[in-house]
Structures are given as C-alpha cells and as structure tokens.
Amino acid sequence: INLSLFHSKFGYYINNDPIGKNKDFTTSPEISQIFGEIIAFFIVDFWQRKYPNQKVNLVEMGAGHGSLMCDFLRIAVRIPEFYHKININIIEINQKLKEVQKNNLDQFNIKWWGNFNDFLDNCQNLPIFFISNELFDCFAIDQFIFENNIWYQKVIFLEKNKLKFDKIKVKSDINSIIPKEFKKNLRNNSIFEQNTDSEEFMKKLSEQIFQKGGIALNIDYGYYENFFQNTLQSIKVHKFNSILENIGQADLTSHVNFYKLVEISLKNQLNVDFMTQREFLLSNGIELRRKMLLESMGGDKSEINSSTNRLIDSSKMGNLFKVMISYASS
Secondary structure (H helix, E strand, C coil): CHHHHHCCCCCHHHHCCCECCCCCECCHHHHCHHHHHHHHHHHHHHHHHHCCCCCEEEEEECCCCCHHHHHHHHHHCCCHHHHCCEEEEEECCCHHHHHHHHHHCCCCCEEEECCHHHHHHCCCCCCEEEEEECCHHHCCCEEEEEECCEEEEEEEEEECCEEEEEEEECCCCHHHHCCHHHHHHCCCCEEEEECHHHHHHHHHHHHHHHHHCEEEEEEEEEECCCCCCCCCEEEECCEEECCCCCCCCCEEECCEEHHHHHHHHHHCCCEEEEEEHHHHHHHCCHHHHHHHHHHHCCCCCHHHHHHHHHHHCCCCCCCCEEEEEEECCC
C-alpha cells in the first residue's frame, strides 16, 4: 500500500490530482462550501471559549485542492480577532496538489510543509488547531485472517509477473490486541485490520496537543465497533477497482478504526468527542447555513439542497463518515 501510494516516483498520491467529478473521487469540501464553513464556525467558537486572544497554529494535513481551507478562511476573515491570531499552515506531499492549493489560496498568507515533523520543528510551541478530512484512510494497513482458530497474515507475492494474494501463519498473538468488547463479533474467516502507521501518527499528534494545547478535528469514513470485515478498497474513476491492478494509478484506502484512535488520544490525556458527520454538521448549524444560502441566491436552488443532503443523509455520507475531536483541557 505504501509503495502504491507514496513511492517517490510511482506513488499515486505523489504524482496525481485525483479529486473531481471526472477523476477518481470527490471529497466533502468539493461537494459543498458549507462543509468548510461549518468547520470554521466550530473552530472559531472553540478558540473563543478556550483560547481567547491567544496566537495559535492552524494546520490542515492533506488539503486536496485547498477547498476546505478556502471556505474556512472566508469565514475566518470576517472575525478579525480570530483571523489575526492564526498562523496558517498546510502539510502536503503531493506537488501537483500543492500548486493547486497555492493558486486557490493565493490571497492568504500560508506556509506549506512536506510532512508533520517539518511543521512541528517550526510551530513555535503555540497551541495546534489541526484539521484533516480523509487523511487517516490513506495510511497502510496489515490484514489478519482468522481461520479455524488460527490467525494468518494476508500477504502479496509475485508469480510470473503477476501479483497474487496468499497467507502465512502469524507467530504473534493477534487475540491479545483485539479489544475484549469486540471479540463477540469474531467468526471464522473474520479479518482484523491493524494500522500501526495511523496509530503512531495519532500518538504523536495527541502528545503534541497535550503539550502545546489545542484541538484536532479528524473526519473520515470508518467504524467504532469492529465487525472484522475486509475494508481495503481501490477506487478509480469513482468505481471499485481490483486491489492488485492499476498499482500507482488508483486510490487504495481502508476504513478507519476510530476505536483505536480514540483510545490513543484518551491515553494521552486528551478529551475526545466522537460522532457521525451527520451529527456534527447538524449540531453545528448546517441547516441554518443552508437556509441563509438559499435566501441569498436566486434561480435554481437545487444544487445547494442536493449537496447539503449528500453530506448529512444517513444513506449517503452522513453515517459512514465519522468526526473525532480531540482537545487539551484548559
């Protein structure tokens, strides 16, 4: 997965601009401006309550076309006491997307970084206000298969220039890392997905927010209760693609294990709120914002309604996507 997505020459996220109706996938910020605006209202309110008049580092990691940040800052500039207290940062490894972001955000003073560590080295020990949308699903996973009370690891091998799946016995005790409350869901042929890279990143992010103060708002598709299903998927031109085909030319993702990420943040002494995207957007005023937009425009208003519904409908993105908010105590 890491080779397919992040190889310096052939990696999918290194060379491609995959976002858009005519490309591979579309994200919430591209669907509606309301998405970034609601996040802005939420973050500004948090700052006013917890960090009034304090300078903070606002940072988005994996910013796509910069749409979320653009919508966020369009709200932020209307609140000068907040806007003038934020250092704006974007962490982006994709040079094509970085150029798109710079073009779309050229009216704002933004610093770009190649990775999280580079940002940390220059963050001046200020509180961190971290935002991501569809970041954690990009981290590589390991898969383990439970067959006849034996755990095997799913592996890939090369045979006559073709990639194929296989399995090998696991020496370590996989049962010991499965939370006991989910073992009731374990069946023959169950698949356990472990994401050590995302866990390490959440640990580092949580440690930094505990030390410096701030908040992390992470939105992604995923689950809290583990039903041991295969969630690895490949997407190309908005359709499912065979995992072992179009390597480096298709998006490889898996559903995020939010139970583990919540656990890591709690262990690092952060407060955590966890909810569906639908619950987050509704509780933070999306219907009021929709009403304001509808009243301010003439002509066909169907696009605003359809895009807003797509974000919050339970059968669309509303329940599939989750919102995890981790923040330091005041």
